[in-house]
Amino acid sequence: MANDPFVYDNFYKINTDDDQVTLDLIFGGLGQSVDYVLALDDVIKIDHSKISIQDYTLGKGPDLAGKTLTVSGNIQDMPATSHDITLILRIKGGATNIEQSYAGEVSPGDNIDISLAVHFYK
Amino acid sequence: MKYGMFLFSLLLSNQQIFAQTGNTDVKLDLLKQPSSPAAHLLNFAPNSIEKPTDLTAVWFSFNNATGKLTQLPNSYALDLSPAVLSKSKLLSLKSLQATALKDILWQTFVISTGIKQFDDTVTKKSYYKTALGFKVTLARPAWSEATLTKFNELSVIQESITNSNITIRKEVTKDSTIKNLDRKRRDVLAQYGQQSAEYAAAQQQYISQFSIAFAKLSAEQNAELKAAIRKKAEGFAIERVGWYAELAGGFSAAFPTNSFTYSTADRSGAWLTGGYDGGFNKISFLGIARYLYQPETLFADSTGKLPTNKISTFDAGTRLLYVSGDSKLNISFESIYRSVLNKSIVNPSWRVLFSAAYSVGANQQLTFSFGRDFDGTLEKSGNLIAGLNFIVGLGGDKTVEK
Numbered sequence: 001m002a003n004d005p006f007v008y009d010n011f012y013k014i015n016t017d018d019d020q021v022t023l024d025l026i027f028g029g030l031g032q033s034v035d036y037v038l039a040l041d042d043v044i045k046i047d048h049s050k051i052s053i054q055d056y057t058l059g060k061g062p063d064l065a066g067k068t069l070t071v072s073g074n075i076q077d078m079p080a081t082s083h084d085i086t087l088i089l090r091i092k093g094g095a096t097n098i099e100q101s102y103a104g105e106v107s108p109g110d111n112i113d114i115s116l117a118v119h120f121y122k
Numbered sequence: 123m124k125y126g127m128f129l130f131s132l133l134l135s136n137q138q139i140f141a142q143t144g145n146t147d148v149k150l151d152l153l154k155q156p157s158s159p160a161a162h163l164l165n166f167a168p169n170s171i172e173k174p175t176d177l178t179a180v181w182f183s184f185n186n187a188t189g190k191l192t193q194l195p196n197s198y199a200l201d202l203s204p205a206v207l208s209k210s211k212l213l214s215l216k217s218l219q220a221t222a223l224k225d226i227l228w229q230t231f232v233i234s235t236g237i238k239q240f241d242d243t244v245t246k247k248s249y250y251k252t253a254l255g256f257k258v259t260l261a262r263p264a265w266s267e268a269t270l271t272k273f274n275e276l277s278v279i280q281e282s283i284t285n286s287n288i289t290i291r292k293e294v295t296k297d298s299t300i301k302n303l304d305r306k307r308r309d310v311l312a313q314y315g316q317q318s319a320e321y322a323a324a325q326q327q328y329i330s331q332f333s334i335a336f337a338k339l340s341a342e343q344n345a346e347l348k349a350a351i352r353k354k355a356e357g358f359a360i361e362r363v364g365w366y367a368e369l370a371g372g373f374s375a376a377f378p379t380n381s382f383t384y385s386t387a388d389r390s391g392a393w394l395t396g397g398y399d400g401g402f403n404k405i406s407f408l409g410i411a412r413y414l415y416q417p418e419t420l421f422a423d424s425t426g427k428l429p430t431n432k433i434s435t436f437d438a439g440t441r442l443l444y445v446s447g448d449s450k451l452n453i454s455f456e457s458i459y460r461s462v463l464n465k466s467i468v469n470p471s472w473r474v475l476f477s478a479a480y481s482v483g484a485n486q487q488l489t490f491s492f493g494r495d496f497d498g499t500l501e502k503s504g505n506l507i508a509g510l511n512f513i514v515g516l517g518g519d520k521t522v523e524k
Contacts, residue, residue, distance in 0.1 A: 002341050007333045010325060011311060026209050029175055030229075033215040033273075033355070035280035037288060048281050052211035072288040076280055078215055078355055084175050088209055103176075109352040111283065113340050115291050121311075 005113035006075075006087050006102040012118045013095040014061035021064055021093035021120075023056045027075060028086040036073025036114060040064075061094060064120040071116040077106050085112050094120075150439040150456050152421070153410045155393030159255030159372030160234035161199040163389045165418070171199040171234075175206050194250065199236035205229050215273070218360065221264050230259035234372065242378070249380055251388055255372020263364025266401045272358050279351040283344055290339045297335055303328040363404075367396035373415075390415040403449055408441045422460040422468045424496065434463040450481045460496070471496040 014021060027034040038046035040058065058064060075085050087102040104112060156162035161171045172187075174180045180202070187195040205212060205228050212220065212229055220226060234255040239248050265273070294300055307324035314320040373390035397408040414435045419426045421437050439458040445451070454477050461470035475493035482488055 002337060005333060005336050005340060007329065007336060009329055009332055011316060013316065024211075026211050026213075028206070028209055028213040030203070030206055030213045031215050031218055032213070033276060033280060035277065035284045037284055048277075048284065050216035050277065051214050052217070054211045070288075070291065072284055072291055074280060074283045074287060076276070076351055076355055078358060080359070082173075082175055086176075086209065109355050111344075111348050111351055113283070113287050113336070113344070115287055115336055117291075 003104055003106055003110055003112050005115060006104075008089060008100055008116040008118070010098075010118065012091055012098065012120050014064055014120050014122060015094055016062060016122065018060050018062070019093045021058045021061055021091065023058055023069070024052075024054050024088065024090035024092075025056070025071065026052045026054070026086075026088040026090075029082050029084040031078050031081040032085055033076040033078055034073060035076075036071055038069070038071050040069055041067050058091075061120075062122075065122045067120050069116075069118040069120070071114060073114040075112045075114065077108060077110045077112075079108065083108060083110075085110075087114065089116060091118060150408070150410065150441050150458055153393075153412045153437050153439050153458070155257060155368060155370040155395050155410075155412075157257075158199065158201050158232075158234040158236075159257060159370045159391065159393070160236045160253035160374070161201075161255075163253045163255065163372050163374040163391065164199065164236045164238045164251055166197070166199045166236060166238070170197070171201055171236075173201045173203075176209075177207060180207065194239075195237055196239045198238070199234070202233045202235070204231060204233070219265055221262060223260075226259050226262050230257075230262075230368075232257050236374075240376075250377045251374050252377070253372055253374035253388075255370065257368065257370035260367040260369055261396070262366050263362040263399060266361040266363045268401070269359075269361045272354070276351065276354045276358060279347055279354060283347050283351065286344050286347065287340065290336060290343060293339060294332060294335045300328070300332055300335060303331055359402075361401045362399055363401045365396070365398050367394070369394055388416065389418075391417070403445045403447065405442075405444045408443070409439070411438045412436070420462060420468060422462055422471060428467055433465055433467075436461050436463050452479045453477070458496075471498075 012021075025036070025038075033050070034052075035048055035050055036046070037044060037048055045058075046053070046056075058069060071089075075087065077083055077085060083106055085104050085106055089098070089100045089102075091098050106112065157168055158166070158171050161168070172183045174183050180200075183200065185191065187198040204210075210228065211217075212225055217225070218229065220229070234253075234257070236253045238251055240251055241248055295304070303324070307321065307328045310318070310321045310324040369392075371390075371392040374388040375385045376388040377385050391412065391414045394411045395408070398406060400406045412435075414421075414437075416430050416433060417435055418430070420428055420430055420433065420435060422435060437458070437460045439456065441457075442455040444453045455475070456477075457472065457474045459470065459472045462468045473494060473496045475491060477489065477491035477493075479487050479489040
């Protein structure tokens with residue numbers, strides 16, 4: 001049976017001042033293999049990365065208004081690991097901070113799809 | 123008949139060789155650092171150690187062991203990895219390629235703890251022991267070329283799945299049902315705001331349908347890629363080539379009266395392991411040093427009966443191992459030193475052993491070993507403690523343990 005994908009699709013209210021909006025994408029567990037593409041509208045910002053990111057600057061709030069951040073990828077369970085697959089999405093710098101955590105215990109060798117989308121609005 | 127006699131005499135000579143070497147059961151692996159130092163000091167079986175991967179699991183485990191915080195557990199060992207618990211950004215497979223000291227320390231540092239109830243053989247009363255330990259890797263070599271190649275092959279498939287998921291997302295968002303639900307949640311957002319119950323309901327409806335549609339398309343379009351990556355992942359093992367060093371330590375305390383105000387030092391130990399790893403089936407060198415205070419038995423005492431109260435021991439060993447590319451030739455040189463530091467109840471002793479084995483056919487192995495035993499057999503008698511040995515096995519292909 002296929003595992004449920006890690007899906008996020010929601011709106012994020014930005015501040016109208018010049019605060020930088022930052023992103024964390026933390027992939028786990030230990031030794032699991034990840035691949036993802038991060039894009040802001042149709043502009044690819046991170047192309048097929050294999051590592052987590054912390055405090056990644058997306059831009060100033062007003063510059064992000066009306067744009068959509070997408071993260072598409074997958075996490076592959078590897079042998080000799082715990083078979084716990086996790087993902088933490090954090091966005092800071094807007095009207096509120098968001099933190100969304102995903103976790104799943106998979107069968108050895110399973111692969112979990114990732115599709116995240118954040119729509120920035122004023 | 124003659125052939126049978128020949129085999130029988132070979133069998134006898136084999137027995138004689140083992141009788142001469144005596145301590146063949148004393149292997150360098152006995153000195154290796156335990157997977158969990160604290161649990162080792164309290165004699166826990168490795169599979170009884172809890173290793174939670176998040177704080178919720180830590181709390182659940184602790185709550186369970188203490189009967190919802192109403193009692194001390196009778197037997198409980200816990201290994202905690204700060205990197206795993208804090209959801210460090212250094213957990214992904216590619217991050218394990220790191221060779222920088224700070225990354226290695228953070229990824230490999232593990233705190234081990236344990237508590238266990240023991241019975242006093244004299245007073246017949248139960249009392250507690252607790253232990254605290256750590257282990258960490260100080261140096262770690264880079265991945266081998268073979269591992270990098272396998273990782274790259276895996277990555278190619280993973281990138282294809284990512285590209286497919288980008289396409290799937292676009293397809294899902296073009297679906298008329300999804301578009302309607304998206305339009306609806308946008309309207310509700312504009313009218314009631316993001317914190318409203320109306321928006322929460324509309325958002326839930328959207329994300330639910332989106333997830334179902336995404337999973338359905340992924341199952342259809344990614345099936346072959348997922349089967350291929352599963353196969354690649356199953357054959358993946360990290361091989362490192364180069365120098366490495368690992369350190370572990372721990373101590374345990376006893377509470378004879380079950381009062382936290384009165385405790386006595388129980389056991390402690392430190393393990394330093396290092397060497398050169400040549401990779402799978404290549405040359406490798408291993409060096410181990412171990413210090414123990416009040417061990418369960420003295421490694422230097424072959425009878426295993428001498429008291430260990432307030433005794434410190436130091437043991438060390440090295441091993442050089444070479445396995446040929448076709449795995450037919452296996453050469454090893456192993457040395458072990460064992461001693462008692464603070465009392466002269468056992469003299470220090472050492473053992474060296476050179477052994478070689480060559481497979482000459484299915485279940486046929488030519489072996490040779492030569493060395494000096496702990497009791498100084500070679501020095502005293504001046505003869506070899508082992509000789510050339512030819513082993514013929516019956517049945518299918520099997521490896522012969524040296």
